Amino acid sequence: xxxxxxxxxxxxxxxxxxxxxxxxxxxxxxxxxxxxxxxxxxxxxxxxxxxxxxxxxxxxxxxxxxxxxxxxxxxxxxxxxxxxxxxxxxxxxxxxxxxxxxxxxxxxxxxxxxxxxxxxxxxxxxxxxxxxxxxxxxxxxxxxxxxxxxxxxxxxxxxxxxxxxxxxxxxxxxxxxxxxxxxxxxxxxxxxxxxxxxxxxxxxxxxxxxxxxxxxxxxxxxxxxxxxxxxxxxxxxxxxxxxxxxxxxxxxxxxxxxxxxxxxxxxxxxxxxxxxxxxxxxxxxxxxxxxxxxxxxxxxxxxxxxxxxxxxxxxxxxxxxxxxxxxxxxxxxxxxxxxxxxxxxxxxxxxxxxxxxxxxxxxxxxxxxxxxxxxxxxxxxxxxxxxxxxxxxxxxxxxxxxxxxxxxxxxxxxxxxxxxxxxxxxxxxxxxxxxxxxxxxxxxxxxxxxxxxxxxxxxxxxxxxxxxxxxxxxxxxxxxxxxxxxxxxxxxxxxxxxxxxxxxxxxxxxxxxxxxxxxxxxxxxxxxxxxxxxxxxxxxxxxxxxxxxxxxxxxxxxxxxxxxxxxxxxxxxxxxxxxxxxxxxxxxxxxxxxxxxxxxxxxxxxxxxxxxxxxxxxxxxxxxxxxxxxxxxxxxxxxxxxxxxxxxxxxxxxxxxxxxxxxxxxxxxxxxxxxxxxxxxxxxxxxxxxxxxxxxxxxxxxxxxxxxxxxxxxxxxxxxxxxxxxxxxxxxxxxxxxxxxxxxxxxxxxxxxxxxxxxxxxxxxxxxxxxxxxxxxxxxxxxxxxxxxxxxxxxxxxxxxxxxxxxxxxxx
Ligand code: ADP
Ligand code: ASP
Ligand code: MG
Numbered sequence: 001x002x003x004x005x006x007x008x009x010x011x012x013x014x015x016x017x018x019x020x021x022x023x024x025x026x027x028x029x030x031x032x033x034x035x036x037x038x039x040x041x042x043x044x045x046x047x048x049x050x051x052x053x054x055x056x057x058x059x060x061x062x063x064x065x066x067x068x069x070x071x072x073x074x075x076x077x078x079x080x081x082x083x084x085x086x087x088x089x090x091x092x093x094x095x096x097x098x099x100x101x102x103x104x105x106x107x108x109x110x111x112x113x114x115x116x117x118x119x120x121x122x123x124x125x126x127x128x129x130x131x132x133x134x135x136x137x138x139x140x141x142x143x144x145x146x147x148x149x150x151x152x153x154x155x156x157x158x159x160x161x162x163x164x165x166x167x168x169x170x171x172x173x174x175x176x177x178x179x180x181x182x183x184x185x186x187x188x189x190x191x192x193x194x195x196x197x198x199x200x201x202x203x204x205x206x207x208x209x210x211x212x213x214x215x216x217x218x219x220x221x222x223x224x225x226x227x228x229x230x231x232x233x234x235x236x237x238x239x240x241x242x243x244x245x246x247x248x249x250x251x252x253x254x255x256x257x258x259x260x261x262x263x264x265x266x267x268x269x270x271x272x273x274x275x276x277x278x279x280x281x282x283x284x285x286x287x288x289x290x291x292x293x294x295x296x297x298x299x300x301x302x303x304x305x306x307x308x309x310x311x312x313x314x315x316x317x318x319x320x321x322x323x324x325x326x327x328x329x330x331x332x333x334x335x336x337x338x339x340x341x342x343x344x345x346x347x348x349x350x351x352x353x354x355x356x357x358x359x360x361x362x363x364x365x366x367x368x369x370x371x372x373x374x375x376x377x378x379x380x381x382x383x384x385x386x387x388x389x390x391x392x393x394x395x396x397x398x399x400x401x402x403x404x405x406x407x408x409x410x411x412x413x414x415x416x417x418x419x420x421x422x423x424x425x426x427x428x429x430x431x432x433x434x435x436x437x438x439x440x441x442x443x444x445x446x447x448x449x450x451x452x453x454x455x456x457x458x459x460x461x462x463x464x465x466x467x468x469x470x471x472x473x474x475x476x477x478x479x480x481x482x483x484x485x486x487x488x489x490x491x492x493x494x495x496x497x498x499x500x501x502x503x504x505x506x507x508x509x510x511x512x513x514x515x516x517x518x519x520x521x522x523x524x525x526x527x528x529x530x531x532x533x534x535x536x537x538x539x540x541x542x543x544x545x546x547x548x549x550x551x552x553x554x555x556x557x558x559x560x561x562x563x564x565x566x567x568x569x570x571x572x573x574x575x576x577x578x579x580x581x582x583x584x585x586x587x588x589x590x591x592x593x594x595x596x597x598x599x600x601x602x603x604x605x606x607x608x609x610x611x612x613x614x615x616x617x618x619x620x621x622x623x624x625x626x627x628x629x630x631x632x633x634x635x636x637x638x639x640x641x642x643x644x645x646x647x648x649x650x651x652x653x654x655x656x657x658x659x660x661x662x663x664x665x666x667x668x669x670x671x672x673x674x675x676x677x678x679x680x681x682x683x684x685x686x687x688x689x690x691x692x693x694x695x696x697x698x699x700x701x702x703x704x705x706x707x708x709x710x711x712x713x714x715x716x717x718x719x720x721x722x723x724x725x726x727x728x729x730x731x732x733x734x735x736x737x738x739x740x741x742x743x744x745x746x747x748x749x750x751x752x753x754x755x756x757x758x759x760x761x762x763x764x765x766x767x768x769x770x771x772x773x774x775x776x777x778x779x780x781x782x783x784x785x786x787x788x789x790x791x792x793x794x795x796x797x798x799x800x801x802x803x804x805x806x807x808x809x810x811x812x
Contacts, residue, residue: 001176002027003218005036005187005209009226010283011128012041014078019283020132021139023224028141028182034218036148036187036209037132039124040075043068044188044202047099051120054103055112061103069096072127079135088134092127099123114158115196122149122197125186125205133184142181151175152190152211154198161190161198163211165270172215185212203264210278214270221271221278223263228282229291230255230262233307237447238454240462244291244305251305251400252278252293254436258398259308268293303403303410304457309446310345312362313394315427318372319355322384330356336375340367346396346429346438357427359440362392394426395446398438399453405434414439417456420599421546422570423449445544452546462495465811466545468502468571470536471553472525475576476505478800479553484518486804496811501548502540504531511539537562541569549601549810551803552577567594567602572810576606576799582680585692603806608635608681609773609793611802617789618688621779628689630778631747632786635681637771637794638665638672639743643756644769646741652727653720668713675700675743675754682745682752685775693752701755703730734758740766764788771795 004027006020024035039047046068053061072092080088102119106112126147133145151171154161176183187205190198200207206223213221227235229243230252247255253268262280271278271293281290323329330349333356337344346359360368372388379385404410411430414437418425427440441449455463467483469476483498490496499515503525510516510528517524529535540550550566552559552575560579567573572595581588581604595602605615622628634640641664646655656673659665665672679698686693702709705726708719720727734741739758742765746753759765764786768774773793776786792798 001032001034001216001218002030002220002222003034003036003209003213003216004222004224005205006038006283007205007223007225008038008041008043010224011037011039011132014075016283017075017079017132017135019286020224021136021141023283023286024136024182025139025141031219032176032179033182034176034179034209034212034216035132035182035184036205036212037125037128037184038187038205039128040071043071043124043128044121047120047124048117050103051106051112051117054107055110057107057110059107061107065096065100065103068099072096072131076131076134079131079138081138084134084138088131091130095123095127095130115156118158118199119197121199122186122189125188129184129186136182136184144180144183146175146179146183146185147189148185148187148208148212149189149191149195149197151185152200152208154190154192154200156192156194156196156198158198160201160204161192163190163200164193165211165215168211169215172212176212176216201264201266203261204266206264206267207270210267210270213276214274217274218276221276223267223278223280224283225262225280226282226284227262228285228288229280230260230293230306232305232458233450233454234260234309237309238307238450240451240454240459242458243289245289246292246294247305248296248402249293250435251402254398254400255306255308258396258400258436258438259310260306302458303401303407304399305401307397307399307450307453307457309395309397309450311395311443311446313345313359313396313440313443314362314365315357315359315391315394315440316365316368316372317355317357317389317391318376318385319389320379320383320385321354322379322382323356324354332375333358333372336371337368340364340371342368342371346427346440348427348429359394359396359427365390365392391426393443394440395443395449396438396440397446397449397453398436399457400436402435404437411437413456414453417452418449421448421452422598422600423452448544448546455546462491462497463811464545464547465496465498465807466501466543466548467498467551467807468536468540468548469500469551469553470504470533470559471551472503472505472521473553474796475799475803476553478796479551479803480518480521482800482804487518490808494808494812496808498807501543501545502536504528504536507531509536509539511543513543513545533558533562537565540566540571547811548572549574549807551575551807553803555579563591563602564594567591567598567600570598570600572600572602574601574603574803574806574810576604576610576803578604578607578677578680578684580604581607581684581687582695585687585694588687589692601806601810603809604684605806606799606802607684609775609789609791610795611798611800611805612773612775612789612791612793614685614773614775614789615688617787618685618777621777621781621787622688622690626782627780628747628777629749629780629783630786631682631685631689631745631775632765632778633682633685633745633773633775634742634765634768635745635773635775635793636672636675636678636743637773638669639675639678640768640771640773642673643741643743646727646731648731648735651721651724652731653717653724656720657717668716670709670713670716673704674702674709675745678743678745678754682747682754686747686752689747691750697752699751699753699755701753703756730756742766742768764790 050061050064136143153164153167187208231241233241235241249272256263256265278293342364423445429438508528509531510524548571744757771794774790778786
């Protein structure tokens with residue numbers, strides 16, 4: 001005989017019930033069936049709500065009863081042929097009338113005992129089983145309806161009654177010995193020794209089916225639900241979760257006990273004792289394989305089978321010097337909790353015995369605290385023990401798997417994956433069986449935590465990279481373009497799923513957790529919300545997604561000011577904006593430290609030489625123990641343009657004007673010509689070499705007469721004209737020696753300067769075209785011939801690609 005159980009969603013509507021009937025018909029050809037059903041989806045919740053409203057004197061309970069009535073009557077009308085409808089309707093109405101009378105009684109006395117609530121709740125399954133059995137009859141199935149309350153006997157712990165297996169097993173055995181082909185039974189319900197209705201706990205229909213399967217030694221128990229098996233994680237939270245093929249009883253128990261709602265935890269025990277295989281199957285996709293729960297996993301099992309979580313957890317810690325080495329403390333603690341029926345979900349005790357920490361349901365906090373404070377009142381009064389400390393809004397996240405015990409480093413991997421994503425672990429417990437490693441984390445981090453762990457243990461090596469990008473000008477739009485083109489390669493070759501979750505320009509911002517479509521980002525941005533830097537950051541932080549990166553494509557000081565806020569929220573920062581890295585040394589350091597403390601990256605390769613690998617090369621040298629002795633560099637595209645084109649026959653004023661018109665310089669070319677930008681760049685290189693330096697420590701050799709710096713831009717050009725000779729002399733002096741003028745930044749032996757230099761042909765700086773930048777590193781390991789990085793040092797495309805490379809570095 002097989003035992004089948006169909007859950008609430010499987011019987012939610014007439015359409016679904018017909019799917020159930022089809023499965024039952026097919027299965028019944030192979031042998032006899034006991035078919036347990038839950039109440040129609042949502043009905044148990046409604047019944048409880050009606051009972052509670054009635055007890056509070058709220059007449060609206062009648063509306064809820066009406067809803068319940070209408071839903072059932074509508075199903076009967078759809079499912080039962082007209083000829084039989086009136087008989088079925090009258091039986092359904094009889095059950096509904098009983099329900100109404102009970103609720104009326106509750107309303108009149110203003111009280112709802114757990115015994116009465118059980119009577120009320122039982123109506124859900126009594127109604128559904130009756131209607132479904134009638135539908136099967138009308139479909140020609142040889143079916144009988146059996147009231148489970150005559151079979152399963154329990155104690156009087158209403159709401160979650162304990163089964164009297166001896167009596168139950170006997171009754172089941174006798175009944176099913178001569179049952180018809182198909183027996184339909186209500187799940188969830190039972191009776192105590194006085195014949196009063198009890199229930200087995202929320203979700204208990206699974207248990208009802210398992211109890212009967214165990215009692216009659218069924219060949220198999222099949223739990224039919226709305227997902228294709230027990231999954232690697234709750235599919236509502238982890239979209240990448242997938243069904244587990246096979247799982248041991250122990251693993252299934254742990255998974256369900258730690259929150260995998262798909263099976264009610266006590267279900268495992270009766271089938272485990274008799275080694276009855278359990279299948280979890282999908283009513284809506286009956287051909288999907290489903291999950292087999294059985295004695296042993298198979299040889300190919302993964303070491304972690306599933307991840308689950310329980311929310312609304314509180315941690316209670318008892319601490320004090322008086323506990324050390326004194327036997328009986330834990331016994332008293334747990335007895336005090338047991339007396340108040342507080343369920344302890346997880347326990348940790350430090351090996352110094354200085355503290356014991358237990359996780360309980362938040363709902364039990366008051367009971368638990370009172371019980372413990374009174375149990376240890378004396379010890380607390382003499383300060384041997386501190387009053388109980390309680391933390392709330394926590395969750396337990398657990399890894400489950402029989403094979404974890406044979407693998408080193410599972411917990412290490414778990415903790416580091418959580419840590420890398422800024423998820424703080426409040427407590428840890430690992431049973432000695434090592435079937436389960438549990439961590440207590442903040443409830444707000446659960447979704448992120450489950451996804452991080454799922455990625456780490458099941459999806460590897462596909463990683464999600466979640467980007468929040470500000471600035472969609474020249475560089476920003478090129479970056480989006482590059483990401484779009486490269487997405488496929490990254491996912492196939494690097495197993496990296498890069499998605500732009502947030503995007504903003506100075507006016508608007510748009511978000512999409514699944515990734516903004518990069519074909520139509522402009523339209524999405526246009527239709528977005530008004531942008532402010534704080535609200536963009538607020539969104540990014542609230543999303544609390546793993547592997548998040550904030551990308552700054554702007555040159556704005558305001559944006560640079562909020563990097564710290566991102567880093568502290570475990571969001572990496574990638575930027576082409578030089579302001580932060582060239583700000584006060586203290587600020588630069590604190591950003592680097594914040595990144596380190598929160599296990600994220602602060603990357604700004606494009607601050608110097610756009611996409612050229614300058615900072616990365618420097619970092620590699622320094623990290624591997626090299627020491628930077630000297631840096632010589634030409635780092636300004638605008639100054640290169642000017643000095644490459646300044647020759648005999650052209651005045652300096654003309655060439656600067658041309659550079660300005662063609663957009664090679666800032667609107668006020670003095671910003672370039674005074675070398676401020678170059679100073680920032682060399683400063684960043686010096687700092688990355690490990691030297692603490694400020695902007696003011698860099699010497700700059702002005703090559704322009706002082707009055708050029710005064711007044712307006714027009715005045716500046718006037719002055720350039722006036723001083724024509726000064727510039728011509730600079731040029732002729734250099735070219736007389738066969739040399740060229742270059743604006744060079746130098747760092748040598750702790751000293752830095754920027755200024756115009758005359759460079760001889762044999763010098764590597766001599767031959768430098770167009771927008772090229774060049775950096776020469778003389779180091780302990782490159783003492784004679786410097787290491788040289790050279791190439792285009794400006795342009796939206798190369799800058800975007802440098803940013804892109806930094807983005808990828810945050811997760812590699
Ligand atoms: P039923 O009404 O059939 O008893 P439940 O709602 O009690 O169904 O349980 C099935 C639901 O459990 C699924 O729809 C899914 O959302 C949830 N669930 C949580 N964790 C898991 C998991 N690890 N595997 C499968 N389902 C899970
Ligand atoms: N109907 C009950 C509940 O919702 C039992 C079950 O569905 O398993 O808790
Ligand atoms: Mg269920």
